[in-house]
Amino acid sequence: MPAEKLTKVRVVGSGLIGTSIGLGLIQRGVVVEMIDSDPTSASLANDLVGGATVVDPELVVLAMPTSQLSMVIEGEIALNPHSTFIDVGSVKGEVEVKVKTISALSRRFLPTHPMAGREIGGAASARADLFQGRSWILTPSQDLEQSSKDLVLELINLLGATPIELSAADHDRAVAKISHLPQVAASLIAKQLTGTPAEWMELAGQGLRDTTRIAGSDEALWKEIIYSNRVELQQLLINLQNDLGSMIESLDDPEKIAGLIAAGRAGRALIPGKHGGKAREYSFLPIVIDDKPGQLGAIFNECAAMDVNVEDLNIEHSPGQLSALITLALSHSDADKLSSHLSSIGWNVHPIRK
Amino acid sequence: MPAEKLTKVRVVGSGLIGTSIGLGLIQRGVVVEMIDSDPTSASLANDLVGGATVVDPELVVLAMPTSQLSMVIEGEIALNPHSTFIDVGSVKGEVEVKVKTISALSRRFLPTHPMAGREIGGAASARADLFQGRSWILTPSQDLEQSSKDLVLELINLLGATPIELSAADHDRAVAKISHLPQVAASLIAKQLTGTPAEWMELAGQGLRDTTRIAGSDEALWKEIIYSNRVELQQLLINLQNDLGSMIESLDDPEKIAGLIAAGRAGRALIPGKHGGKAREYSFLPIVIDDKPGQLGAIFNECAAMDVNVEDLNIEHSPGQLSALITLALSHSDADKLSSHLSSIGWNVHPIRK
Numbered sequence: 001m002p003a004e005k006l007t008k009v010r011v012v013g014s015g016l017i018g019t020s021i022g023l024g025l026i027q028r029g030v031v032v033e034m035i036d037s038d039p040t041s042a043s044l045a046n047d048l049v050g051g052a053t054v055v056d057p058e059l060v061v062l063a064m065p066t067s068q069l070s071m072v073i074e075g076e077i078a079l080n081p082h083s084t085f086i087d088v089g090s091v092k093g094e095v096e097v098k099v100k101t102i103s104a105l106s107r108r109f110l111p112t113h114p115m116a117g118r119e120i121g122g123a124a125s126a127r128a129d130l131f132q133g134r135s136w137i138l139t140p141s142q143d144l145e146q147s148s149k150d151l152v153l154e155l156i157n158l159l160g161a162t163p164i165e166l167s168a169a170d171h172d173r174a175v176a177k178i179s180h181l182p183q184v185a186a187s188l189i190a191k192q193l194t195g196t197p198a199e200w201m202e203l204a205g206q207g208l209r210d211t212t213r214i215a216g217s218d219e220a221l222w223k224e225i226i227y228s229n230r231v232e233l234q235q236l237l238i239n240l241q242n243d244l245g246s247m248i249e250s251l252d253d254p255e256k257i258a259g260l261i262a263a264g265r266a267g268r269a270l271i272p273g274k275h276g277g278k279a280r281e282y283s284f285l286p287i288v289i290d291d292k293p294g295q296l297g298a299i300f301n302e303c304a305a306m307d308v309n310v311e312d313l314n315i316e317h318s319p320g321q322l323s324a325l326i327t328l329a330l331s332h333s334d335a336d337k338l339s340s341h342l343s344s345i346g347w348n349v350h351p352i353r354k
Numbered sequence: 355m356p357a358e359k360l361t362k363v364r365v366v367g368s369g370l371i372g373t374s375i376g377l378g379l380i381q382r383g384v385v386v387e388m389i390d391s392d393p394t395s396a397s398l399a400n401d402l403v404g405g406a407t408v409v410d411p412e413l414v415v416l417a418m419p420t421s422q423l424s425m426v427i428e429g430e431i432a433l434n435p436h437s438t439f440i441d442v443g444s445v446k447g448e449v450e451v452k453v454k455t456i457s458a459l460s461r462r463f464l465p466t467h468p469m470a471g472r473e474i475g476g477a478a479s480a481r482a483d484l485f486q487g488r489s490w491i492l493t494p495s496q497d498l499e500q501s502s503k504d505l506v507l508e509l510i511n512l513l514g515a516t517p518i519e520l521s522a523a524d525h526d527r528a529v530a531k532i533s534h535l536p537q538v539a540a541s542l543i544a545k546q547l548t549g550t551p552a553e554w555m556e557l558a559g560q561g562l563r564d565t566t567r568i569a570g571s572d573e574a575l576w577k578e579i580i581y582s583n584r585v586e587l588q589q590l591l592i593n594l595q596n597d598l599g600s601m602i603e604s605l606d607d608p609e610k611i612a613g614l615i616a617a618g619r620a621g622r623a624l625i626p627g628k629h630g631g632k633a634r635e636y637s638f639l640p641i642v643i644d645d646k647p648g649q650l651g652a653i654f655n656e657c658a659a660m661d662v663n664v665e666d667l668n669i670e671h672s673p674g675q676l677s678a679l680i681t682l683a684l685s686h687s688d689a690d691k692l693s694s695h696l697s698s699i700g701w702n703v704h705p706i707r708k
Contacts, residue, residue, distance in 0.1 A: 115559050129640050129704055132679040135557050160642075160679070164557070174554035177546065182565040185543045187618025188597045189536055192590060194621050200528035203489050203518070204625050205469050210564040211536040215615075215622040223612035230605035236546060237605075241598045243542045248591050251584040258577035264541025264569040267548050271558050271566070294658035300651030309647055312669050325481060351478065 006030055006154045008057040010080065012072060014038075014045030017088050017114065018063030019126035022049035024159040027128050033057075037072075045123045056080070059151050062087040065224050066095055077104055084148040085109040086155075090175060091228035092139045092168040099141065106143040110152050113137040113171065114161060121218050132160035139168040176232035183214055183222060184237065190215035282311055283335030285328045286350040287342065296326070299347070306341050308334040360384055360508045364411040364434065366426060368392075368399030371442050371468065372417030373480035376403035378513040381482050387411075391426075399477045410434070413505050416441040419578050420449055431458055438502040439463040440509075444529060445582035446493045446522040453495065460497040464506050467491040467525065468515060469533075475572050486514035493522040530586035537568055537576060538591065544569035636665055637689030639682045640704035641696065650680070653701070660695050662688040 009025055011018045014036035022032045026049050033054035034045035045051065060080050062069060066089040076085070085108060087095055095111040102109075116134040136156045140149060156163045166174065190212040193201070226233060243260070250256035289295040296315075303310055312329035330338060335352050343349045363379055365372045368390035376386045380403050387408035388399035399405065414434050416423060420443035430439070439462060441449055449465040456463075470488040490510045494503060510517045520528065544566040547555070580587060597614070604610035643649040657664055666683035684692060689706050697703045 115557055117559075127640075127704075127707070129642070129679055132642070134559070137557065170554075174551075174557055177550055178554060178558045178562050181546060182543055182562045183615075184601055185539060186561075186565050187615045188594060188601065189539045190618040190621035191597055191614065192531065192535060192594055192621065193624050194617065196531055196624060197528075198624075198626075199518075200524075200532060201624050202626055203469050203491065203528055204532045205471075205488070207540075207568040208532050208536045209625060210567045211540050212618075212622050212625070213564045214561040215618040217615070217619070219612040219615035219619065222615045223608040226611050226615075227605070227608045234602060234605055237598060237602050240542060240546055241595055241602065243545055244591060244595045244598065247538055247542065248588060248595065251581070251588055251591075254577040254581045257580050258573040260538075260545065261541045261569075261571070261573035261576045261580075263548065264544040264566075265571070265573065267544035267546065268566045268569040270547050270550060270552075270555050271563060272552075272556055293661055293663055294654075296664060297651055297654030297658045300648075300654050304648035304651045307647055310650055310669070313650075313667050315664065315666050353478070 006058055006151055006158065008054045009033075009059045009061060009155070010035060010054050010057040010083070011045075011061045011063055012036075012076060013061075013063035013068075014041045014123050015063065016117065016121045016123070016125050017130075018061065019045045019048060019123040020116075020128065020130035021061055021063065021088075021155075021159065022051060023126055023128035024131060025155070026050050028158045030158065041123060045126075048123055048126065057083050059083060059155060060085045061155075065089070065221070066091060066228060067224055069095070069098060073098075073102065073105070077102070083108070084145075084151045086112045086152055088112055088114055089228075090179070090225045092137075092171045094228055096139060096141065096168040106141060107145045108148040109141075110144055110148060111139045111168065112152065113139075113175070114159075116161070121221065129160070131156075134161050135164050136161040137171055138163055138165050139171050140165065172229055172232050176229050176236055180226060180229055180233050181236045181240070183217065184226065184233070185240065186212050186215040187217075187222075282329040283332045284353040285330055285335050285339055286353070287326050287328070288348040288350065289324055289326060295324075299326070299328075299342070302342060302345070303328075303338060306334075306337055308338045360412055360505055360512065362408045362411040363387075363413045363415060363509070364389060364408050364437070365399075365415045365417055366390075366430060367415075367417035367422075368395045368477050369417065370471065370475045370477070370479050371484075372415065373399045373402060373477040374470075374482065374484035375415055375417060375442075375509075375513065376405060377480055377482035378485060379509070380404050382512045384512065395477060399480075402477055402480065411437050413437060413509060414439050415509075419443065419575070420445060420582060421578055423449070423452060427452075427456065427459070431456070437462070438499075438505045440466045440506055442466055442468055443582075444533070444579045446491075446525045448582055450493060450495065450522040460495060461499045462502045463495075464498055464502060465493045465522065466506065467493075467529070468513075470515075475575065483514065485510075488515050489518050490515040491525055492517055492519050493525050494519065526583055526586050530583050530590055534580060534583055534587050535590045535594070537571065538580065538587070539594065540566050540569040541571075541576075636683040637686045638707040639684055639689050639693055640707070641680050641682070642702040642704065643678055643680060649678075653680070653682075653696070656696060656699075656701075657682075657692060660688075660692055662692045 008031045010033050011022050012035040014034045022034050025032050032051050034049055034051045036042035060083045092111050099105050099109045114131050114136045116130050153163055247260050310328050314327045339349050362385045364387050365376050366389045368388045376388050379386050386405050388403055388405045390396035414437045446465050453459050453463045468485050468490045470484045507517055601614050664682050668681045693703050
């Protein structure tokens with residue numbers, strides 16, 4: 001456990017991320033004050049969070065677009081001369097540069113990026129559990145004091161996230177590929193829907209919905225992220241454009257089409273298990289159950305009795321249907337063990353999928 | 355209700371779609387025989403479905419890639435001289451042409467396309483409820499007999515889907531935009547992940563997962579769909595390529611970036627409610643539990659005791675973390691009831707999200 005103890009936190013910026021941090025901290029017994037340049041937003045956030053006036057906080061969270069950091073940072077240092085600072089912006093190279101130019105900051109400012117969000121913003125969308133199980137990236141400078149780092153690690157721990165250290169440059173390259181590229185692509189795919197007849201749109205299935213979900217994101221937020229990381233993003237967009245060109249040229253050749261689709265499947269397979277954690281390979285055990293209360297509980301009781309840990313669960317059923325298909329994600333050995341056991345006591349277990 | 359009555363159906367092709375049709379029909383009391391060019395597949399499908407030998411079926415479902423229709427269609431007409439026929443392929447223009455060339459077929463063959471699927475194929479992935487709440491497109495010719503059409507409408511009704519009539523040309527234009535374009539784009543986005551360091555991939559969030567989910571699809575299936583609909587798809591891919599070019603040229607201009615992201619959000623907003631069918635609204639109840647066997651079982655026992663039916667469940671946790679966040683999808687009233695109950699007996703229940 002860190003030596004420092006987090007008791008008072010000032011959150012400057014009362015949007016989705018700031019308010020979610022406030023909500024999560026209050027639940028863990030930390031006193032929080034929510035601040036915003038817009039008094040109405042600050043008032044709403046303090047009401048939602050249960051905020052109170054905080055003097056001399058151990059930690060100041062600057063939860064605002066990176067372009068606005070410069071406007072507040074000098075004032076915040078003057079106001080909180082003993083505090084540690086973090087930001088939560090999506091691009092870290094420019095923050096690193098900014099911190100280096102302010103000598104009073106370099107030992108107690110830690111640029112961070114929580115890998116969590118929603119496609120809807122604002123304090124009203126905030127959730128205390130927004131960071132639960134997510135990665136929270138730190139890009140510390142060499143000057144950073146250990147006590148400051150310990151405070152930030154305690155914050156991340158309190159919010160249920162997992163800290164990951166990267167250089168600012170690696171961070172920006174990584175998020176260009178795994179976050180900013182898919183955002184731009186999803187937006188441009190969704191843009192193609194403009195003008196489509198409503199009766200055609202009614203045919204849309206889950207594939208279109210999933211592929212374009214993040215296209216619902218806010219342009220005010222994303223214009224800044226994309227602009228800030230444009231150097232890393234540019235080549236990735238050119239590569240995608242070239243591959244689109246290859247597909248267009250391959251439309252008369254089924255085998256070339258298959259090659260591009262297969263390359264996509266191979267790329268997709270690089271995404272690890274769930275939740276931004278370490279890649280885990282699961283076995284999937286399908287079980288057909290009666291769709292009524294008590295069935296799931298009975299299965300989980302059998303899991304507990306066999307010391308089997310359920311990693312994930314999917315339930316598929318339709319209204320009016322009498323049975324449901326549940327699929328448990330398990331370690332390979334747990335899947336084998338549970339499958340044999342459930343079969344032996346009469347459950348309708350289907351073959352394991354690896 | 356239609357005058358004809360569906361009692362016996364022959365399903366030729368024992369993959370995901372054919373076997374799901376078989377499963378759904380058997381549950382509604384229809385006798386089904388599953389056929390496949392591969393005897394092992396046919397045997398598996400008949401076992402899964404509970405199939406039986408069918409003579410003189412009212413309806414023959416040709417559930418195979420369109421390229422294979424020609425190989426079986428003459429034999430099937432000879433074998434089933436009184437039957438109505440449908441196919442279930444993803445592109446309809448070429449089927450319309452094919453049917454017109456066989457005079458014995460034109461009055462009793464209805465090209466169809468159920469808007470349902472999974473990114474995993476094969477009989478083992480089949481589900482009786484695959485078509486529940488989905489659209490099922492019909493592209494009837496003017497020659498089609500009403501009695502044949504009634505039989506097909508009964509099939510669609512039995513499987514819980516909603517029939518929608520379109521011309522074959524409109525169908526192919528619509529699916530190019532809402533299905534084939536997102537598939538190609540998702541595959542090419544996923545292709546960009548090739549060679550990404552594993553530690554960067556571990557940062558992947560739900561956005562990348564959703565955007566590339568359908569990139570996991572089978573290239574053998576999709577090469578044929580894309581090739582078959584290449585005429586409609588080509589211009590859509592060129593448009594997307596041009597918009598990518600605009601984004602690349604706009605990277606130095608935040609307002610132009612915002613314009614493209616906003617256009618994407620507007621396009622996304624054209625997609626109607628969920629599942630293309632009847633919308634179901636859930637409440638979501640987050641609960642933080644210790645990540646160990648027995649916890650889920652205990653919760654489901656409480657659900658059963660309170661007569662609460664769990665509609666869906668999401669589990670989020672990271673290796674090494676001691677707690678997990680589970681989110682139950684429930685009816686609004688069940689969510690209120692369960693939340694109060696679990697709180698009162700000491701579970702760590704978070705506020706309900708609607």
